[in-house]
Amino acid sequence: MPLKKVIETKQLGRIFKNGEIEVRALTDIDLVIEEGEFVAIMGASGSGKSTLLHIIGCLDRPTSGEYYLDGVDVNGLNKNQLADIRNQKIGFIFQSYNLLSRTTALENVELPLIYNRTGQFTNSKELAQKALEQVGLADRIYHRTNELSGGQQQRVAIARALVNNPALILADEPTGNLDSTTSIEIADLFVQLNNEGKTILMITHEPDIAQFAKRMVYLRDGRVLTDSLIEDRSTKESAIKALENPVTT
Amino acid sequence: MRRFLKIFKVAFHSIYKNRTRSLLTMLGIIIGVGAVIMTISAGEGATMAVENQISGLGTNLLMIQTKSEHKAGINVRMGRPMDKKDFDVLQKNSVYMPNLSPLLAIGAQAIGPSGYKSTMVYGVSYDYFYITSRELQAGNFFTEEDVRTAKKYCVIGETIREELFPGQDPIGRQIRIDKVPFTVMGLLTEEGTGGMQDMDDIILAPYTTIQNRLYGHHRGYTMIMASALSEDHITNAKVEATELLRESHRIKDGEEDDFEIMTQIELQEITGNITGILTILLGAIASISLIVGGIGIMNIMLVSVTERTREIGTRLAIGARESDILTQFLIEAIVLSLVGGLLGIVFGVIGNQIIYKVTDFFIPTAFYSIAIGFGFAALVGVAFGYFPAKKAAKLNPIDALRYE
Numbered sequence: 256m257p258l259k260k261v262i263e264t265k266q267l268g269r270i271f272k273n274g275e276i277e278v279r280a281l282t283d284i285d286l287v288i289e290e291g292e293f294v295a296i297m298g299a300s301g302s303g304k305s306t307l308l309h310i311i312g313c314l315d316r317p318t319s320g321e322y323y324l325d326g327v328d329v330n331g332l333n334k335n336q337l338a339d340i341r342n343q344k345i346g347f348i349f350q351s352y353n354l355l356s357r358t359t360a361l362e363n364v365e366l367p368l369i370y371n372r373t374g375q376f377t378n379s380k381e382l383a384q385k386a387l388e389q390v391g392l393a394d395r396i397y398h399r400t401n402e403l404s405g406g407q408q409q410r411v412a413i414a415r416a417l418v419n420n421p422a423l424i425l426a427d428e429p430t431g432n433l434d435s436t437t438s439i440e441i442a443d444l445f446v447q448l449n450n451e452g453k454t455i456l457m458i459t460h461e462p463d464i465a466q467f468a469k470r471m472v473y474l475r476d477g478r479v480l481t482d483s484l485i486e487d488r489s490t491k492e493s494a495i496k497a498l499e500n501p502v503t504t
Numbered sequence: 505m506r507r508f509l510k511i512f513k514v515a516f517h518s519i520y521k522n523r524t525r526s527l528l529t530m531l532g533i534i535i536g537v538g539a540v541i542m543t544i545s546a547g548e549g550a551t552m553a554v555e556n557q558i559s560g561l562g563t564n565l566l567m568i569q570t571k572s573e574h575k576a577g578i579n580v581r582m583g584r585p586m587d588k589k590d591f592d593v594l595q596k597n598s599v600y601m602p603n604l605s606p607l608l609a610i611g612a613q614a615i616g617p618s619g620y621k622s623t624m625v626y627g628v629s630y631d632y633f634y635i636t637s638r639e640l641q642a643g644n645f646f647t648e649e650d651v652r653t654a655k656k657y658c659v660i661g662e663t664i665r666e667e668l669f670p671g672q673d674p675i676g677r678q679i680r681i682d683k684v685p686f687t688v689m690g691l692l693t694e695e696g697t698g699g700m701q702d703m704d705d706i707i708l709a710p711y712t713t714i715q716n717r718l719y720g721h722h723r724g725y726t727m728i729m730a731s732a733l734s735e736d737h738i739t740n741a742k743v744e745a746t747e748l749l750r751e752s753h754r755i756k757d758g759e760e761d762d763f764e765i766m767t768q769i770e771l772q773e774i775t776g777n778i779t780g781i782l783t784i785l786l787g788a789i790a791s792i793s794l795i796v797g798g799i800g801i802m803n804i805m806l807v808s809v810t811e812r813t814r815e816i817g818t819r820l821a822i823g824a825r826e827s828d829i830l831t832q833f834l835i836e837a838i839v840l841s842l843v844g845g846l847l848g849i850v851f852g853v854i855g856n857q858i859i860y861k862v863t864d865f866f867i868p869t870a871f872y873s874i875a876i877g878f879g880f881a882a883l884v885g886v887a888f889g890y891f892p893a894k895k896a897a898k899l900n901p902i903d904a905l906r907y908e
Contacts, residue, residue: 335825
């Protein structure tokens, strides 16, 4: 049985118009991501990776091409439908966590369920609690976000992305604000979640974090430069070892 | 519904998180609602006081005076004044008006042994005391005989006594009204300050004396006061007086009266209209402070939207619809103004009590003033909350997420 395609783009393009000037942010992106994959998207700044993430995350629309998310043709949806798609099929993780301040971890994780209109999550508190346990924060449920460390805050954000059981987890530079050790822990958490069957798409510009993924897509000037499987994936142990023994040249 | 409740909770939470700022924002609404309640109630209190004062004059009173004409923006009584002939016609023929009295009003300086005061002096007949049902706390009224013989007697109010005879018994003492000496016969029972006019700042004397000494005969009477048999006969009395005077003045059918008869009920209606307009005016002025308060709310909501741009971006990214964001911020503005409105009601009611305690001027807290204040606060919340909420809902999620 062929694996389900979570993401499928065909000839995807995005042009920004600023008066007379046209900027081609993305050109002819053909990308298929199947269920259970863990993909890292890399590229220099200006390579179009943020634009791609916004389109995949249904925050932006392509100017050309087709995009199917979990079998749904996203191009034909209106604003409210896009909001519902984001709510039901995508879990967002941001570089700066974007948690509500002075609000408990539990309430933060519950947030996507508040906006859910399907009525299937009546036990939002339990689900939020379970998601927090999943990311190893069982003992921090009632802590306010400003009482948590950066790594813990990002874990809360990850729990928030998991709580609605989305088809896809989208992480935008999830380790950008964290120190190396914490970054490795977060990356390792992604690996664990992936092992449990979650499909993850992660944007990063840190090669050692990308090395935790199964597959790497490299963008340059809005086009896919390389798309390859990662041979020697990092593990938590190997990464920490590398951290402790920097290679001297 | 559950979702709505949660959004409601979110709004409350955010107000509570910024309680100092929220309270300061609410202050505009608190003061506005309080001011609306207090001014409307004060207007109501004034209306009540005036009504009491008028009904204190006697409930079946008629005032007959020459026709007033509207000239150069003011009402002036230009016609031939009421005079002895009119008075005699009415007294001789009237069935419905058992008591009639001429009234000559004159502003004069009253000088006593220990003080002086500018006041109103009314020249009246003995019947006046029946008509207005005023009573004495000391001494006697002047008699019909005193009126007939134009004795220089007078009856004074409590305010005059305080000024002219501080701490003394005025009965039998002499005062001078514009240089004419009068003997004080009686002291009127206090009516109190009705809010508008001091009912005790008054001197009553026989109209004959006033005519002889102060007013002159050629000017007739200021008015003729009468009382109907009972309240039910007021209309009859008015019709009767109109007919008698038309006949006496030889006014042909189809021509207008050259006099005016005002009953006590009409007087009440007129003053009621005036105080009503006053109340509306005061309320409108107070409402302006509510609008200013609303602008305060809008201002803070705009700041709040800007401050929470990233939060809004996050909410949009995890699946909030525009309408969810709109609802959240609108509820926040409405809750701010409603809580402010409730506090304003408390503030207004307590303010009324304080004014009553301090000035002794009773202000009934009108229920409708509370309704108006609160309703207006809610309206202000919606009206001034909508624009910031719309602004929040229309944010582009990508830009909002990047906002620093």
